Structures are given as C-alpha cells and as structure tokens.
Amino acid sequence: MNTTTLPHLNSCPPAAFVEALQGVYEHSPWIADRAAAMRPFASVAALKQALQAVVQQASNDERLALLRAHPELAGKAAIAGELTAESTGEQAASGLDRCSLDEYGQLQQLNKDYGDKFGFPFILAVKGPTGRGLTRAAIIATFARRLENSLDAEMAECLRQVHRIAEIRLNALLGVALRFGPQVMDWAETLGAISDGGDGLTCAYMTPSHIRTAARLADWMREAGMTVHIDAVGNVIGRYAAAQPDARVWMTGSHYDTVRNGGKYDGRLGILLPIALVRHLHERGERLPFHLDVVGFAEEEGVRFRSTFLGSSAITGRFDAALLEQRDGDGVTMRSALAAAGHDPSSIPAIARDPASLLGFVEVHIEQGPVLLERGLPVGVVTAIAGSSRYLVELMGVAGHAGTTPMDMRRDAAAAAAEIVLLVEERCGGRGSLVGTVGQLEVPSGSVNVIPGRCRLSLDIRAASDAERLAAVDDILAGIGAICARRGVKEQLWKLVEADAAPCSPRLMDMLGDALLDSGLPRFDLLSGAGHDAMEMARITEVAMLFTRCGNGGISHNPLETMTADDAEVAGEVLLGFLRRLSY
Missing domain, CATH: 3.30.70.360 (Alpha-Beta Plaits)
Known part of the structure; x- marks a missing residue:
C-alpha cells in the first residue's frame, strides 16, 4: 500500500517532505527543500507547478547543476551500474540496457558531440508522452535532432524534460492513476495509423482513411454510452442523453481530418477527450441536465477540396452548396466523393441546428504554438480566435x-x-x-x-x-x-479568405478559469492565432476553448507534434469540472 500521499506531504515536517521527494529531481534535494515552504498544495498538479517554479526561480548556475546531475543515456555510469534506481528503471524501460553495438556506438558519439557543444548531458524523458517508454530508434532520432538546437533553446528544452521526468516519478511515488490521458493517447495512436498512404499521417476529406476514422470514432462513442450517427456531410455525432428528452444541448468536439503529413492530436484531441469523459460519466451512472453532443467535425483543414470548415458550417446552416461541384486534384467532385462514401448531399441543409436548442459549444485543442510550453503550463483559456485575411499576389x-x-x-x-x-x-x-x-x-x-x-x-x-x-x-x-x-x-491580387475574429464568451471563459483553479492550477489566458471549428460555431451560440500544451517547441501540422498523457488528464479534469459547473 502506498503510504506517500498528498495529505502526508502537506502535513509532514519539512525534512520528511524533502526525504519523500528525494528521487523526484536527480541528486537535487534543494528543489524539494524550497518547495516545502509553499505548502499546502491543493492537488498533485499544484505540487508539480510549485516544484517547477522553484527551478524557474533558481540561479543559472543552479539550473546548470541540475542538468549536470543527470546521467548520459547508455553512458559510462549506466554501464558501471552507478545510476540512481529511478534512472536505471527509466533507461531500462526504453531498452537502453539492450542496445545493439551499432546503437551503442551511435549513442556514445551523440553523447560526446552533445557534451562538447552544450557542456551538459542530453536529457530526455525516455518514458515518453505516455509514460510507457520510447523506442531506442525514437530516442536516437530525438537526440540527433536536438543536437542542432542553439544553447539557449536546448537548455530550456532540457529543463522541460527534467520536469517531465519529475512528473512521471511523482506520479509513481504518489500512486497517481490517470483516468483519461492514457486512453486519449492510445486512441490517438490508433487513429494515427489510419492514413491515406505513404509516410506520416494524412486523412483528407472522404478518402478511405477518412471513412475508416469516422467509423472508429463512432464505435468508441457507442462503447462510451452514446447514441451515434454520421450525418450527410460526414460529421460523427455522439449524444450522451440527459434524463429529460426535451433538454437543450451542449456541444463539444473538433475535427478529425488532417493536413498532409500532419500530427496525431490536432483536432482529434477535442473529440477523443470528451469521449473519455462520457465513458467515465456513463460508468458512474452520472447524467448531465443537458444532452451532451460530442462532434467529430468531418472537415476543417481544406486539404482535398480547398474549402475549410465543411463539417461545422453544415451545423451552423452556412454550408455553401456550390462547393459540391468543387474538384480535387484528380478531378473528382465533392458531390461524387460524398455519394461514393454513402452520403446524400441533398440532405446537408437538414444538418443545421436551431440556435435556440443550443446552450453553447466548447472545444479542446492542442495549442499548436509554444506559449503554454514556455510558461510551463499544461492548459490555458482561449480569449478569442484571430480573424484572418489571406491573399495571393x-x-x-x-x-x-x-x-x-x-x-x-x-x-x-x-x-x-x-x-x-x-x-x-x-x-x-x-x-x-x-x-x-x-x-x-x-x-x-x-x-x-x-x-x-x-x-x-x-x-x-x-x-x-x-x-x-x-x-x-x-x-x-x-x-x-x-x-x-x-x-x-x-500587380494582381486575389482574396482567398476573409474570416472575422471570434471572441470567446467571457462567461464561459470564467467558468473554464474557475475549473482550472479548482484543479489547483493558475488561470492563464491566451489568443488562438489559428482558426478552429469554434470560430464557425460562434455564429450560432456562445463558445469557449481550452488549449493544451504542445511539446517539441510547440510545433504542429507536423509528425513531431506531441503532447503528454498527463496534460490530456489535466485538460480532462478541467473540462469535466466545466461541464459540472454548467450543470449548476
């Protein structure tokens, strides 16, 4: 039985607090020592933020010492059996104790080149985004890629990896069981393997991979306890019904199509996380006082037919029927593509929702930028979605x-x-x-x-x-x-896009912010520079957005797009708190 709990950490003497956390940050007890004065912590997430804040407020020499306290990957200390128990287990989880001669040689050369360039060891949370371990090939590829960074950028990334290692260790110490994050990551991985072909992930509108993805989403929605249908434009809609049949509707969701060679979480996080929450509510027998519609919008990126927001514009009643004659690169019309997939284009107007039936819309989305990452925050409240003007000159x-x-x-x-x-x-x-x-x-x-x-x-x-x-x-x-x-x-100019900015509802922003504070995290507001389905939904109802931290420097629309199970968990807790607040 685990005897180290958050209440124990909050109430024990400072020396006992430091002793309990001695393995969380490698050979650096000063971090726990300074964090002890910040007690009590409202949640494990708040404890993680406090430990991180200590490192942020430390001197540059102290941060360098923290980095240098970490061992090289598959280095001399590992071979000699001189690692801490935590580092030994982590390196073994990714098979670094079973390197081939070629892999071992690559790592030794990378360790040398990296040390010569930066003056501290390469640090990577080898248990990865899910906490289960990266492959040796992924570790070596990441090592080689980051060797190209500047000193300042790499030091910042190493400190982020230190905090990720500490997060995983703290979860193990406190016996934290994530309810939503691992499932979301697993589902994203499954969908990421369904692609239009070639390397990477491409899921364009009404292609075979798009149709398979929709079917998989529908299956998961049914298993979670929802009634499901796929509408005439390809939106996958799961309803978690209220006890009262005539209740109004709260909507959430995002898009499941991707850009060419895109990432696994863009759009899809905002579908998968609500499905995981509904499954949790269903297992508890908990109903909300409104119908909760989880929508996988069929198209947002505009890859195949160069027309964006097809799924959400159908729901807002703004679908342009002239787009049905638009042709893809092979000359196939959108009308033909829909018919081939078993959809009736003439039924698209019937998809439009009556605004009076809606309570609002909330979208969870990976940030697709570095703002939350640089501030060390797992989630943030979106204030508005920027308007956009695009031209070809x-x-x-x-x-x-x-x-x-x-x-x-x-x-x-x-x-x-x-x-x-x-x-x-x-x-x-x-x-x-x-x-x-x-x-x-x-x-x-x-x-x-x-x-x-x-x-x-x-x-x-x-x-x-x-x-x-x-x-x-x-x-x-x-x-x-x-x-x-x-x-x-x-000169000759063509206007391609003119999209107005979409401010988020201040009332709903405050409810998201309160849910964040309830989880023990600070509220942080930020703008969305990218367009999202919430932008279209704002035409018929109040909207809110919750951003989740994006790793790898905030890169998105790219195979390197990443996030962690822990951040998905925080987003899930905040979204669940938000939905329950709506219930009040």
Whole structure:
C-alpha cells in the first residue's frame, strides 16, 4: 500500500517532505527543500507547478547543476551500474540496457558531440508522452535532432524534460492513476495509423482513411454510452442523453481530418477527450441536465477540396452548396466523393441546428504554438480566435539577361516580392496579436541567369481585433501598390479568405478559469492565432476553448507534434469540472 500521499506531504515536517521527494529531481534535494515552504498544495498538479517554479526561480548556475546531475543515456555510469534506481528503471524501460553495438556506438558519439557543444548531458524523458517508454530508434532520432538546437533553446528544452521526468516519478511515488490521458493517447495512436498512404499521417476529406476514422470514432462513442450517427456531410455525432428528452444541448468536439503529413492530436484531441469523459460519466451512472453532443467535425483543414470548415458550417446552416461541384486534384467532385462514401448531399441543409436548442459549444485543442510550453503550463483559456485575411499576389515585371541589364534599369518581380516580405514584417511586428506571414514565395520558371519577370507570393494577416487586422491589410495593400509602381512592376491580387475574429464568451471563459483553479492550477489566458471549428460555431451560440500544451517547441501540422498523457488528464479534469459547473 502506498503510504506517500498528498495529505502526508502537506502535513509532514519539512525534512520528511524533502526525504519523500528525494528521487523526484536527480541528486537535487534543494528543489524539494524550497518547495516545502509553499505548502499546502491543493492537488498533485499544484505540487508539480510549485516544484517547477522553484527551478524557474533558481540561479543559472543552479539550473546548470541540475542538468549536470543527470546521467548520459547508455553512458559510462549506466554501464558501471552507478545510476540512481529511478534512472536505471527509466533507461531500462526504453531498452537502453539492450542496445545493439551499432546503437551503442551511435549513442556514445551523440553523447560526446552533445557534451562538447552544450557542456551538459542530453536529457530526455525516455518514458515518453505516455509514460510507457520510447523506442531506442525514437530516442536516437530525438537526440540527433536536438543536437542542432542553439544553447539557449536546448537548455530550456532540457529543463522541460527534467520536469517531465519529475512528473512521471511523482506520479509513481504518489500512486497517481490517470483516468483519461492514457486512453486519449492510445486512441490517438490508433487513429494515427489510419492514413491515406505513404509516410506520416494524412486523412483528407472522404478518402478511405477518412471513412475508416469516422467509423472508429463512432464505435468508441457507442462503447462510451452514446447514441451515434454520421450525418450527410460526414460529421460523427455522439449524444450522451440527459434524463429529460426535451433538454437543450451542449456541444463539444473538433475535427478529425488532417493536413498532409500532419500530427496525431490536432483536432482529434477535442473529440477523443470528451469521449473519455462520457465513458467515465456513463460508468458512474452520472447524467448531465443537458444532452451532451460530442462532434467529430468531418472537415476543417481544406486539404482535398480547398474549402475549410465543411463539417461545422453544415451545423451552423452556412454550408455553401456550390462547393459540391468543387474538384480535387484528380478531378473528382465533392458531390461524387460524398455519394461514393454513402452520403446524400441533398440532405446537408437538414444538418443545421436551431440556435435556440443550443446552450453553447466548447472545444479542446492542442495549442499548436509554444506559449503554454514556455510558461510551463499544461492548459490555458482561449480569449478569442484571430480573424484572418489571406491573399495571393502575382507580380509581373520584365525578364532580362542577368549579366547585361543594369541594376537601375530592371523591373525585377522577385526584388519587389522581397520588399513586400519586409513590408509585411515591419507593419505587423511588435503590435500585440497582429501577425503577418508570407508563407509561399515562388519564381515560376526561374533561372540563375535571368532577372525574374514573374513572382507569386501569399499574404496571411491575422489579429484578435478585426479593426486592427483590416487596417494592416489596407496599409500592406497600399504599400504593395507603391512598391510595384516605383519598380515598374504590375500587380494582381486575389482574396482567398476573409474570416472575422471570434471572441470567446467571457462567461464561459470564467467558468473554464474557475475549473482550472479548482484543479489547483493558475488561470492563464491566451489568443488562438489559428482558426478552429469554434470560430464557425460562434455564429450560432456562445463558445469557449481550452488549449493544451504542445511539446517539441510547440510545433504542429507536423509528425513531431506531441503532447503528454498527463496534460490530456489535466485538460480532462478541467473540462469535466466545466461541464459540472454548467450543470449548476
């Protein structure tokens, strides 16, 4: 029986507190010693935050000493049997005690190169995002990738890995049993193996992998205790019914399609986590005073038919029927793709929900950025989803010989494009939520010895305030005109997207914030720079969003996208607390 409990840690003498936590941070009892003064802790999550805060407030020398207290992976200390019991178990869990000669040689070289570059050992929570262990191949690949980091970036990442190691050790010490996180991670892994083909994960609208994913989601919803149907646009909708048939509806969910070669958690976290919560409620026999609809929106990314929010726009009654004639890269219309999957496109208008029947919508989503990661926070409350203006710009100058045309006589389309890139950077820099990006830049049929006669580029301008965004767009478009006129270059612009910002409901934000405080964590608010289905749902009901920390530097839309079972657990606890608060 586990005798170390949170109440015991809160009430025992400081020396006993330090003794109990001696193996949590490698050879660094000073962390527990300083955290003892912060007691009592409202939750295990609050204890983890306190320990982390001690390290954040420590001197740079103390943090370096903490890093240097960790052993190399499969290093000399491991071979000599000189590791702590915790490190021995962790390295063994990933098979680092069973390396082949080639793997051992790779690790030794990586250890040397890393130590020479950074001056401290490579640190990785080898038990990984789920706590069950990474493969040796994954460890070596991560080692090699992080060797390319700068010193500051790598030191910050190592400290994050130290905290992840401590989190796993603390869970073991206190006998913490995660109710939601491991299941969500397992389900995400299962869906991640269903792809349109090739390496990585691609799940585009109404492809075989998309249809299989929908079916799997429907199965899990039924097993959790929901009634399920897949509607005419492909949304997978599970209802956890209230006791009263005429109750109103609370909705939650996200999208299950992906970008090409995307991540496993983008969108899908917001479907899988509510399914896990419903299963928990169903097992307890607990009903909510409203119908809870968990929605796997069929399409949000726009990969196959270059049209976004197909699933959520059908629910809001804003689906554009003209899109049914849109063709994919193989010439297949959306109408044909839906029919081939067994859907009736003529039934899409009937999907629209009556706003009067809805209580609201909440979406849980991986952050897709580094803000929570850099602050050491597992979750955050979204204040608004930024509005977006996107354009395609084509510049037409005059192609000419690179060697014979004087610099002051050129009409160089690429030079104009370069100036436009800098204009966007200057106009959008240092202005709060405003951001501007030129994500595509192309010189068609360019040649090394020819002055570019044509150039194409994209513009993406976003901000939480529509007025701020539109003012920036006006300035940038005027600037493009001035640059082109001065350089003798013609311009042509196409507007691709104009999406208004979607503020989250202050009332619902406060309820999420209170649920966070109940879990022992601080409330932190942040903007969503990316678009989400909540943006569309805001047209017919109040919305809220909860972001979950994104690992690997906050990277998303990428196979390196990652999160942890513990962070999914925190998000689940907060979402459950939020739903119960709605019940009051």
